[in-house]
Amino acid sequence: MFFHPMDFLIIIAFVLSLWAQFRVKGTFNKWSDVPVHSGMTGYEAARRMLDANGLHDVPVEPVPGALTDHYDPIARAVRLSEPVYYEHSISAVSVACHEVGHAIQHKVHYPMLVMRHRMFPVVNLTSGVAPLLILAGLFFQQFNFLLGLGIIFFSAAVAFQLVTLPVEFNASNRARDLMVAEGFITNDEERGVAKVLNAAALTYVAAALISLLELIKYIMIFNNRSND
Numbered sequence: 001m002f003f004h005p006m007d008f009l010i011i012i013a014f015v016l017s018l019w020a021q022f023r024v025k026g027t028f029n030k031w032s033d034v035p036v037h038s039g040m041t042g043y044e045a046a047r048r049m050l051d052a053n054g055l056h057d058v059p060v061e062p063v064p065g066a067l068t069d070h071y072d073p074i075a076r077a078v079r080l081s082e083p084v085y086y087e088h089s090i091s092a093v094s095v096a097c098h099e100v101g102h103a104i105q106h107k108v109h110y111p112m113l114v115m116r117h118r119m120f121p122v123v124n125l126t127s128g129v130a131p132l133l134i135l136a137g138l139f140f141q142q143f144n145f146l147l148g149l150g151i152i153f154f155s156a157a158v159a160f161q162l163v164t165l166p167v168e169f170n171a172s173n174r175a176r177d178l179m180v181a182e183g184f185i186t187n188d189e190e191r192g193v194a195k196v197l198n199a200a201a202l203t204y205v206a207a208a209l210i211s212l213l214e215l216i217k218y219i220m221i222f223n224n225r226s227n228d
């Protein structure tokens, strides 16, 4: 477990990921201070966007915490963090509509979301075991097959993260288009919306990049050993 050439790239990706997380908070806070002209709260925007898409039976519920916003595909509910639920800022309306974007994806069976849901039970099982297998495989050279098995399991998690990317970008694009079309935001306000949504998307990109680079590193180690 010495320094591997790939570690250099992984460290860069890790720094990018820290910066992305730092930036998403900063961008969210900045645009939280800017009220939308329509005066809508995150809740109102989400409710109206759901109704406009025939999703009257999907509830919008407040949840505690910051940036805890999500769409629950099992309960079929949009859950918004309290600041997003109650405030009428660019940030609140953007995040609320992004989560509705996932509810719409669910309704129209957006292929990448369907794939993500199908992968989830598998990834849930494999992602817990993968690090143990990889660690054991790295530590005990004679058990290279453990590393190989760990790589297969870890690949599922990486594939899941990669499938998440189009799902996230698509939810944001749906949100932006509908927000303008429905008059939740003006054209001038779209710039702020894009900043908030892009900052959030970057955190997913950085996380996927780290995993992908780690996977490549393990494959390289596995191949080197196999060739010895």
Ligand SMILES: [Zn+2]
Pocket (backbone or CB within 6 Å): 098, 099, 102, 168, 171
């Ligand atoms: Zn999302």
